[in-house]
Amino acid sequence: MYRIRLPSGREAEFKTIEELALAVRREDVSRDALIYHRRSDSWVPIERHPYFQGNAEPDDAAEDPPAPEPLPPAPAMPTPPPPRAVERKIELEPVAPTPFPVQPAPPPPMAAARTVPDRTHAPEPPRRGPPPPLPEPALRQEPRPRKSGLLRALARLTVLGGLAAGAWFGWKEWEARRLADVATNPGFAPAPPPSTLIRPEAGDTVAAAPAVARPAARTDPRAPVSAAELIARHAASVDRSRQQLAGEMETIGFPLTFGPGSFASPLGARAGRRRIASALNVIGQFHRRTVLLDQAYGDTAAFQVSRAGWTAAERESWDTRPTLREPYASADLAESLLADADSLLAILGSAPGYTLRGDTLELGDPERTAAWVAQRTRMVERSGPPIDDFDRRPTLHLVRRSLDPDRIPVALP
Numbered sequence: 001m002y003r004i005r006l007p008s009g010r011e012a013e014f015k016t017i018e019e020l021a022l023a024v025r026r027e028d029v030s031r032d033a034l035i036y037h038r039r040s041d042s043w044v045p046i047e048r049h050p051y052f053q054g055n056a057e058p059d060d061a062a063e064d065p066p067a068p069e070p071l072p073p074a075p076a077m078p079t080p081p082p083p084r085a086v087e088r089k090i091e092l093e094p095v096a097p098t099p100f101p102v103q104p105a106p107p108p109p110m111a112a113a114r115t116v117p118d119r120t121h122a123p124e125p126p127r128r129g130p131p132p133p134l135p136e137p138a139l140r141q142e143p144r145p146r147k148s149g150l151l152r153a154l155a156r157l158t159v160l161g162g163l164a165a166g167a168w169f170g171w172k173e174w175e176a177r178r179l180a181d182v183a184t185n186p187g188f189a190p191a192p193p194p195s196t197l198i199r200p201e202a203g204d205t206v207a208a209a210p211a212v213a214r215p216a217a218r219t220d221p222r223a224p225v226s227a228a229e230l231i232a233r234h235a236a237s238v239d240r241s242r243q244q245l246a247g248e249m250e251t252i253g254f255p256l257t258f259g260p261g262s263f264a265s266p267l268g269a270r271a272g273r274r275r276i277a278s279a280l281n282v283i284g285q286f287h288r289r290t291v292l293l294d295q296a297y298g299d300t301a302a303f304q305v306s307r308a309g310w311t312a313a314e315r316e317s318w319d320t321r322p323t324l325r326e327p328y329a330s331a332d333l334a335e336s337l338l339a340d341a342d343s344l345l346a347i348l349g350s351a352p353g354y355t356l357r358g359d360t361l362e363l364g365d366p367e368r369t370a371a372w373v374a375q376r377t378r379m380v381e382r383s384g385p386p387i388d389d390f391d392r393r394p395t396l397h398l399v400r401r402s403l404d405p406d407r408i409p410v411a412l413p
Contacts, residue, residue: 003036004029005043017051024052225304227314231321234297238290238324242394245286249398252278258407262345263356269348276342283334283395290325330393334400337382341403344375361409372411380405 002014004023007030014020023029024046031052034043046052225233249255254275256262262272301318304310310318347368348354355362363369383405387397 004046005034005036006030007032021051222303222307224308225300227301227304227310227318230297230301230304231318234293234321235324237293237297239391241286241289241293242391244289245282245394246390246398248282249279249402252282254279254398255402257341257402258404263348263361263409266349266351266353269345272345273342273349276338276345279399280335280338283331286395287326287331294325326393326395330387330396333382334395334398337379337399337403340375340379340382344372344379344408347372347375356409359409361411363411366413369411369413376405376408376411379403379408 002017002020004012004014004020006012012023012029014023020029024031029046031045031047033046035046035049036042037044252275257272257275257279261268263269301310305315347363351363351365351368354364361372363372383400383403387393387400390397
């Protein structure tokens, strides 16, 4: 195997010396090319190959090229004559010589480590005849560099981004032109409604359109207002918050928590537990709204005292007004009843199966039956009588009305 490096830097391989000679004869391989020498692990000129010198066999030449012949000794240089004496002496001051930096000579490359023999004095070796023509060897093709996956991904992102930006700008341009066309050329006006084209008969009456309720204008909190009027505004705002609470509890279906569907199957019990979780969220939002309303109206009262000039009687009436917040005891009891109801439905939601007959329940498991009886007894004791004062205790009123313990079925042993 012969490895050849062309002047362009490409490499070619030839299995036999005949293939190499044919490539040289066809000028596919010039004499300036290099051949790889395996023993010295270096590239040497192809002209030094023994085949082209004619003094060795092809097989020996592929392994070791011939050693260069030593150069003849250079002729001796004549000794220069001594300088003639100067008739008059010139005395000069001695000057120290300037030292020049001595740089070491660069090492010769490996390809030029061997001395090329001088062909001017050496006899020309006999050349052999041309070898028989052989098929042209295939040169090794260098692999094309492959693009990195990151570069391909970046190119794709760039193209997609350009397309998206072009589509967006095109849509904006189309929208602007459409609006301009509508403004300059509105086109055909819509036809009037059919009722205006038909003449009404005698006795027909046209019903008036219902009036659309417009939202009331928002009151400026910095406008002068009396203490009595501000107290009335505060009470109206809290009452609207209570009505919002009742509407949200109806929306989430909280009155159906202890309905027949919640006790009919484990799936219904799990649905009842989701209603309880939603009710806790709604009640928490109601309490936060009440606190925010108290803070807002308190700030308005402070502004009226400092800027509007409330009298001492007005300040006293505002400070001694009755509180509109739900008592802590009733709010805590409402949340406790919700927690007890959730625990009661959790017993049914995790049961593998049970039987409901009217107001009785057969769980088929002594432990579950005992837990059901204990939880039902706890709810009956904590619920107490129904709550009628919705304005004073709104959350307890809604919870007690929906979670009536009389609706809970009795577990049979």
